[in-house]
Structures are given as C-alpha cells and as structure tokens.
Amino acid sequence: MTGEHTVQVYYEDTDFSGLVYHANYLKFFERAREHLLGRERLVELWDVQGVGFVVYRASMNFREGAKFGDVLRIRTTVTLQSAYRACFHQSAWRDGGERALVEAEIDLVCVDRTERLVALPDVVRSLIAEPPVGS
C-alpha cells in the first residue's frame, strides 16, 4: 500500500536556524500515515475496539532542510512485517525536488487501552496488503 500526502511548512514547524525542526518530520510522517490508513477507521478502532498505534522503532536520515513556505510531498509505502508489526517507508520531498530531503523507516505496533501488545486488526492488515493503485 502506497500513498502521498501534502504538508505545508508553517512558522510553527521551523526553528531559529531557519529550517524545519528535526522532530517535526515525525509529525509530518504521522499525519501521512493517518491519511493513508483513514481518519474514520483510526477513530473507530480506538473508540470501539480500544486499539491504537504505537511507534516501536524509527530511523531517519536528514539530507536537506525544508524552509518556511515549502510544500512537501510525504510519500509512504507500508508493508506487513508480521501479524504484529507494520513497517512504513516514508520520505519528504520538496515540490519538484530530485531527491528526498528526509527518509525514514518507522515500525508500528498496536496496543489496547492497557498498553498491551495486540495483533494488527484485520481491517488494517487487509488494507496494507492491497496492491498499489494501477498495478
């Protein structure tokens, strides 16, 4: 399953160096994941089944900084690593750029309301297993 989500760089995202504060790319990546999995699906999983997502591992490479006013494309590909873990390959691209500014691999697991590990819900697993549109 793959997707693309657009974010705009606002005042709040930058720091005094003039560039986006490094931790904020994790926010951009999470927004993209939420759009990919679907807002209503995530709300229902939490409200009805008491299942939420937790970041288990993240690794990031920062190649170039984005600036105030930049429009970034967040590209995401997600694969199932096991019944418990989903691996998201994500990258941030400046509009028209030739290489990613930031690249990340982010692994997520699911927990219940008591923070115990649970299997990824079926609806999420079948969603992730979907072939990319057009293939």
Add this chain to the structure above:
Amino acid sequence: MTGEHTVQVYYEDTDFSGLVYHANYLKFFERAREHLLGRERLVELWDVQGVGFVVYRASMNFREGAKFGDVLRIRTTVTLQSAYRACFHQSAWRDGGERALVEAEIDLVCVDRTERLVALPDVVRSLIAEPPVGS
C-alpha cells in the same frame, strides 16, 4: 477580508485529557492566517523586504474541546486597526457544529529583521481592505 481554512486533528494535537491541547489552537489560527495572506506573499515579504509578522496580543475563549480525528473549520475575518496593526477575529468550528469551539481575537504587527516595528506593507493593507467575496 474573510476566509475559511480546514485543519484535521492529529495525534500530535491532543493531550492525555483526550482533547486538543489548548496552545495548539494558536497554531491552527496561524495556519489559517498564513493561507489567508498567501504563502508566497509571506515568503517574499520575509526574503525580499525582511518583513515578518509578530503576534502582539491574543485573547481566546475555549468553549468545547476538539478530539482526535475531528475536522475543524477555521474562520477568519481581518480588519485594519491602524497602519501598524491588523486584527484577526478567528474561530474553530467542528464540521456541522452550531457554535464555535474556540473564539479568538489576535492582533498582529510587522517587524523588520532587527525586530523593529514597521508599518504593514501596502500589499497586506490593500489585501485586508478587500471586501468579502460576494459582497
């Protein structure tokens, strides 16, 4: 000049109470102002003229909290208070809601790169003075 901007409530926006963290409405309001004034115009003002916007005064009333997954409409009306100050009336509405969750009045001034007060640029003043679309 009036406008409406949509924001979605992500994980990052909430706190452990389950609702949006109060300070984050100021972020939503600023995003809406940036869209209203225009990303490219703001970037050019800063890069070419060295003029930026600074919040001078803000007052907010919090009536009801937004939740994860909510889609909020940020409504903005801006008026010129003087050659130096623009006053933004802003409010956050849940999609389909009957009253605003949060209402704010936020006054902005302009400063140069040495943080000295300067008059609002002409392009901003004429933009603000525009009558609402349809009137």
Add this chain to the structure above:
Amino acid sequence: MTGEHTVQVYYEDTDFSGLVYHANYLKFFERAREHLLGRERLVELWDVQGVGFVVYRASMNFREGAKFGDVLRIRTTVTLQSAYRACFHQSAWRDGGERALVEAEIDLVCVDRTERLVALPDVVRSLIAEPPVGS
C-alpha cells in the same frame, strides 16, 4: 498563592524569525502552573478522582521576544474567582530584565472524565487561598 518557575529556551521553542514561537509561551505558563499546584497532586486528582484542568479563557500581551538560550522566569499569581474558576496572572521575564516580555491572564476550570464542569477540588481551593510565603 504565588510562585516562580524557570524555563530555558531551546531550539524547539523558537521559529525562523529567531524568537520564541508565540504559542509556546502558553506551554511555559502551563509548566509553571503545574509546578505551582504540584505534579503529584495533579496526577492523583486525575488518576483517583478523574478531575482535570481545562483552560477556559486566555489573554496575552506580547511585548518582546525571547531568544534561543534565554533563561526565563515565569511568575505566577493565582486567585479564586469562584468555586469553579481559578484565575492565573502569569508573566515571562528574562533573567535580569526590567519588564515582562509576555503577560497573560489565564482562567482554568475543572472537568471530570466526561468533560463535565465540576467544582475546583477542596485541596486546590485551599492551596490557592494560601497567603504568599513571607506575608
């Protein structure tokens, strides 16, 4: 009841203008309130009684911006406005500064886990009613 709390301005607090992002003063003020009321008391109120604090109204005046590396003193005075509302007068001072950089009045109420308004807990009311140390 009055108190003073120190915060340091980190990278994360600034934006590309070089100054502290305006919404972050609300974070500084909340940290100061939490230290004033007491971390353990707040945790117990939430965990045992299901009572949390919510910002109901906030008004702020921004006079001067703090910079990366600044050490700020957050001064807080709190008064009871009613059985339901506490009013916090808060200001941010640069170490050795002659006037506040930012001043705020922030009203808080209490809610239960279903977000219904409840009276301020007795422990909070008696704490707030304490005369300042030394008087």
Add this chain to the structure above:
Amino acid sequence: MTGEHTVQVYYEDTDFSGLVYHANYLKFFERAREHLLGRERLVELWDVQGVGFVVYRASMNFREGAKFGDVLRIRTTVTLQSAYRACFHQSAWRDGGERALVEAEIDLVCVDRTERLVALPDVVRSLIAEPPVGS
C-alpha cells in the same frame, strides 16, 4: 563525555493515548544535548561564529511509554566519529526504572549560516573528548 539531564512530562508532551507523543523524545534528547554542550557555548557559536548543529541521522527504539507527571532522566554519551560528526547515545529512564523507556543514536554535524557543512569547532571537539568525570 557523558551527562544526565532531568525532564518532567507535562500536558504538552502527551497525546490522547495517555502517553508521551513519540516525536517529543527527540525534544527531550535535544534539551539534554544542549545542557551537555552548554547553553552559553552554543549561543556564542551561533552568534559569533555562525555555526549551528544539525541532526543528520537518528534511530530510536521505543520500549515503554512515559506518562504525565513522570520525571525522566535523559542519559547521554557522546563520541567523535570524525572531524565532522558527533554521535550521541541517548536514553530516557523513568526515575528508579530498571531499563530505558526509549533509546536513541543521534548523529550531528555542524553547518554555517548558509547551511554548508563545516568541521566541528575545536571547542566542541575537545569537550567531547573529555573523559567522564571520576575516571
């Protein structure tokens, strides 16, 4: 060079899951690095020499979530990888905990005001090379 820095978990740090939002550990780690290298030294490097630090690579493992009110010890060990790169091993510990909640390796480089890579300043290199206190 090693150090320990204490952070308290505030409302702002949590999300609706009840735990600290994952990206905020990067903020905690950066605060710890700034205390280790020294606030005044970092301000002077930026203001006088125009040299700032940029995160180049980060990898994190999240084992357990911190909660509102937790007091976390951020432990940091830094080594020189080359004349250009410093590697920070950082971890977050709950007071009295037996294992780290979160562990990270974060590589930093230095850039000048035009975002060009520069060697780590001598003062930083000699600081990092210092043996731990007591050894």
